[in-house]
Amino acid sequence: MKKYIMLMVAVIFLAGCSMTPKVKEVAITTTAVEKLPLSISNPQPLELQEVDWIIVTEENIEEVWQLLRDKNEGVALFALRHGDYERLALNIKDIRAQIGEYVVILKQYREYYESDK
Numbered sequence: 001m002k003k004y005i006m007l008m009v010a011v012i013f014l015a016g017c018s019m020t021p022k023v024k025e026v027a028i029t030t031t032a033v034e035k036l037p038l039s040i041s042n043p044q045p046l047e048l049q050e051v052d053w054i055i056v057t058e059e060n061i062e063e064v065w066q067l068l069r070d071k072n073e074g075v076a077l078f079a080l081r082h083g084d085y086e087r088l089a090l091n092i093k094d095i096r097a098q099i100g101e102y103v104v105i106l107k108q109y110r111e112y113y114e115s116d117k
Contacts, residue, residue, distance in 0.1 A: 035113055 056064050056077070068075050080088065 037113070 054064055054067075056079075
């Protein structure tokens with residue numbers, strides 16, 4: 001009995017699919033659009049400010065503290081362990097690689113927009 005009910009339900013579903021209305025044809029037209037001018041001018045390179053790094057070790061820590069006291073400036077010391085410094089270097093490498101990919105993409109956009117004006 002269960003098999004017959006399942007068979008009937010399957011037949012109803014299959015028959016229902018054959019009764020769907022016909023799909024009307026749709027005409028698709030395309031029109032050429034004029035390229036917009038590339039609004040990016042020649043960007044100027046960054047002018048980064050110089051940062052002085054002092055490597056502090058057990059051997060030179062007293063000398064560094066004295067140097068900082070003599071300059072009488074507000075000072076903040078940041079320390080990285082060897083593994084953290086390596087991870088920082090790897091992060092900078094990944095950032096440079098990503099920027100390199102963006103440069104390639106931007107050059108391709110520029111070629112596209114500046115060709116066949």
